[in-house]
Amino acid sequence: MTQAIVLLHGWGLSSAVWAPLQAALDPSLNVRTLDLPGHGNADPAGPTLESWSDALLAQLPENSLLVGWSLGAQLALHLARHHPDRIARLALISATPRFVQADDWQAAMPADTLADFRRSFDLEPTSTQRRFIALQGLGDARRREVVNGLGRAATPPGEARKAALADGLGLLASIDLRSAVPQIRQPVRLLHGAGDTLMPVAAAEWLADTLPDGRLSIFADSGHAPFLSRPQDCASLIEGFARD
Numbered sequence: 001m002t003q004a005i006v007l008l009h010g011w012g013l014s015s016a017v018w019a020p021l022q023a024a025l026d027p028s029l030n031v032r033t034l035d036l037p038g039h040g041n042a043d044p045a046g047p048t049l050e051s052w053s054d055a056l057l058a059q060l061p062e063n064s065l066l067v068g069w070s071l072g073a074q075l076a077l078h079l080a081r082h083h084p085d086r087i088a089r090l091a092l093i094s095a096t097p098r099f100v101q102a103d104d105w106q107a108a109m110p111a112d113t114l115a116d117f118r119r120s121f122d123l124e125p126t127s128t129q130r131r132f133i134a135l136q137g138l139g140d141a142r143r144r145e146v147v148n149g150l151g152r153a154a155t156p157p158g159e160a161r162k163a164a165l166a167d168g169l170g171l172l173a174s175i176d177l178r179s180a181v182p183q184i185r186q187p188v189r190l191l192h193g194a195g196d197t198l199m200p201v202a203a204a205e206w207l208a209d210t211l212p213d214g215r216l217s218i219f220a221d222s223g224h225a226p227f228l229s230r231p232q233d234c235a236s237l238i239e240g241f242a243r244d
Helices: 015-024 049-057 071-082 111-123 125-137 143-152 159-174 201-210 231-242
Strands: 004-008 031-034 064-069 087-093 188-193 214-219
Touching (some): 004 015, 004 071, 015 031, 015 143, 015 231, 049 071, 049 159, 064 071, 064 231, 071 087, 071 159, 087 231, 125 159, 188 201, 188 231, 201 214, 214 231
Parallel strands (some): 004 031, 064 087, 188 214
């Protein structure tokens, strides 16, 4: 059994987003939540994937089950590839190796759409963040519940956080982990909502096919945040995986 379960949230949110999942997990488990750099109560770490990874690595216990969602899942993949001694296994929710489309990668958001989000965030950060949160509720049978939960856990994009949140959007635009995925040797459990319109299921299917030890579970009637709309189902899968 892994020593700790560590939860990494997605862009624009905070570790508070995990509250429903934490409530559903067995309280005897050693569950920890981390804020991404510049999110929640965490200090900014700079604009690069390596700087964000290093900031998180400093807080990770050895032999962790790292649970990453969205941008947090990308960071988890990067950490597992480069620091396998610290991470025993991964559970990735709404994961993708690349967030934006390319000529050889269509299971993603159009690059122009994310570029528009970045421009809008520079001018109107609060309304842009709300629009991004609203997208994450699409395709979910409990859409209102999901959007409300995300909104309560959002990191306000005031002057103290705006630059770090903009750096996070920059990471979503630039990260491409496809070449690293075949080198990840830890067991990986993938959880994905069938109705996820922000990140197509095809991205998770590619990961399941390409990872040396990957397995995918798809949740019907769920969107980008199944741990909010189906916390008990997600908790059951994560608990079983942790105890393997």
